[in-house]
Amino acid sequence: MSELENLIGHLQMQNQQLQSLMMQKQTLMMQSKEIEKALEHVELATDDIYRSVGPILIKTSASDVKSQLEEEKEELDIKIKTLESQEKRLKDKLKENQEKIQNMMPAGQGG
Numbered sequence: 208m209s210e211l212e213n214l215i216g217h218l219q220m221q222n223q224q225l226q227s228l229m230m231q232k233q234t235l236m237m238q239s240k241e242i243e244k245a246l247e248h249v250e251l252a253t254d255d256i257y258r259s260v261g262p263i264l265i266k267t268s269a270s271d272v273k274s275q276l277e278e279e280k281e282e283l284d285i286k287i288k289t290l291e292s293q294e295k296r297l298k299d300k301l302k303e304n305q306e307k308i309q310n311m312m313p314a315g316q317g318g
Contacts, residue, residue: 218301218305235290254269
């Protein structure tokens with residue numbers, strides 16, 4: 208297999224990794240938004256509230272739920288930032304490999 212074929216295969220693999228990474232990030236961002244919405248509702252609560260734990264609801268204080276949700280959101284935000292960092296590195300590698308492939312193509316074919 209030629210170096211060009213190896214690079215093209217590697218580029219395809221990196222594209223798949225990037226798509227997977229972006230899907231993971233999107234899922235985490237949606238979860239983060241859901242937590243933000245839940246926090247808005249918790250802020251409005253004046254009494255105890257009910258939290259779903261598996262198939263049951265448990266009565267708990269709004270402050271406990273708020274602190275748990277804030278902690279979950281913080282963890283999600285850290286994961287999102289990590290994925291964004293990985294995404295940037297992968298995009299940089301993709302761009303580098305695309306340029307290598309274009310430079311290796313015979314004149315008139317790299318367009």
